[in-house]
Amino acid sequence: MNELKLGNLISEGATVDVYESGDLAVKLFKPDAPKTVVFYEALMNSKVEETGLSVPAVKEVEIIDGRWALASELIKGSTLEQIMKDEPENRDAYLEDMVELQLDIHAKTVSGVTKLKDSLREEIENLDIIDHIKRYELLTRLDSTPKHIKLCHGNFGPENILVTNDDKVYIVDWIGAAIGNASADVAKTYLKLSLTSTEMAEKYMNMFCEKTGTSKKYVQEWLPIMAASTLAKGIYTKEEKELLLTWLDVVDYS
Ligand SMILES: Nc1ncnc2c1ncn2[C@@H]1O[C@H](COP(=O)(O)OP(=O)(O)O)[C@@H](O)[C@H]1O
Ligand SMILES: [Mg+2]
The missing domain is CATH 3.90.1200.10 (Aminoglycoside phosphotransferase (APH), C-terminal lobe)
Incomplete structure (x- = not known):
């Protein structure tokens, strides 16, 4: 079940591509990315949010076309x-x-x-x-x-x-x-x-x-x-x- 629909490509990188999706930025990991890495980033980002530092808040982790996706608040x-x-x-x-x-x-x-x-x-x-x-x-x-x-x-x-x-x-x-x-x-x-x-x-x-x-x-x-x-x-x-x-x-x- 895909909830997120990917829009414009914001950035293309060695390990992830980042897309716009409504008011979210979706970090789409390359197919071989370990699950632990995806969840570590989600955990770490959430911990940093709690410190009060200015970071986009994590909103969702899901799979899109077999790739892990980490969605956070889109910063324009x-x-x-x-x-x-x-x-x-x-x-x-x-x-x-x-x-x-x-x-x-x-x-x-x-x-x-x-x-x-x-x-x-x-x-x-x-x-x-x-x-x-x-x-x-x-x-x-x-x-x-x-x-x-x-x-x-x-x-x-x-x-x-x-x-x-x-x-x-x-x-x-x-x-x-x-x-x-x-x-x-x-x-x-x-x-x-x-x-x-x-x-x-x-x-x-x-x-x-x-x-x-x-x-x-x-x-x-x-x-x-x-x-x-x-x-x-x-x-x-x-x-x-x-x-x-x-x-x-x-x-x-x-
Ligand atoms: N929440 C966000 N809102 C807007 N742009 C973002 C957001 N997260 C990442 N980006 C854009 O995507 C680029 C790549 O994302 P990043 O998380 O740095 O992954 P990587 O450096 O591993 O490719 C960033 O440099 C930034 O331009
Ligand atoms: Mg980066």
């Missing part, structure tokens, strides 16, 4: 990624807004969800494109990091921030969210931004460190781990893979 507006492209002169101010938004996320915690450190360990253990020495080095580095329980988005970047015409901001795509160390989350954002612009990524990390009084070295320590995690997810272009592999080998900063 643009991604921050598009806005930053359209207004390059305001890019720094938007980066600043992004840091503030990420700090709002880190100020929250939720219970009963994945611990970032556990999922990172699993990803590193299963990453088959590194040798056992690199794996040992990354796991040792991960083990030495402090345990934190801050809410981390896990894939925080301008493409996952929606802005409406009256400037209301929503954060989407909570599939990789977990609780853990804020610096790990910022290192992930740094890597995402650096795939587009190293300068932008550097500015972002500097802004975060200044605002929070965090030493840059502390965030940079996470870069090889988060590069491994990104590689483990297996979604990258050839150029992105090369860049991520170089981040794996960056060991000491001074």
Whole structure:
């Protein structure tokens, strides 16, 4: 029984396609998507709704033509990624807004969800494109990091921030969210931004460190781990893979 009728395609991605359906946005997973992933995103989104952060509310999970579909409130507006492209002169101010938004996320915690450190360990253990020495080095580095329980988005970047015409901001795509160390989350954002612009990524990390009084070295320590995690997810272009592999080998900063 199909309740939802799909309208315009909003976005086409590696793991999901997003469609409009009346006043809903329907995230349609690729046929091989594990059921647990779909329900984890629905659970995580619901938990984040309870924190009071601005996210589109989940409304339904169902199967459409054999594919899992996650329907949430449709947000009419643009991604921050598009806005930053359209207004390059305001890019720094938007980066600043992004840091503030990420700090709002880190100020929250939720219970009963994945611990970032556990999922990172699993990803590193299963990453088959590194040798056992690199794996040992990354796991040792991960083990030495402090345990934190801050809410981390896990894939925080301008493409996952929606802005409406009256400037209301929503954060989407909570599939990789977990609780853990804020610096790990910022290192992930740094890597995402650096795939587009190293300068932008550097500015972002500097802004975060200044605002929070965090030493840059502390965030940079996470870069090889988060590069491994990104590689483990297996979604990258050839150029992105090369860049991520170089981040794996960056060991000491001074
Ligand atoms: N609730 C929503 N309302 C409007 N647009 C959405 C909504 N959820 C997602 N989108 C759009 O679809 C895109 C992809 O969705 P997202 O959840 O980020 O999946 P993925 O990045 O895995 O493809 C987003 O960048 C955004 O443009
Ligand atoms: Mg996304």
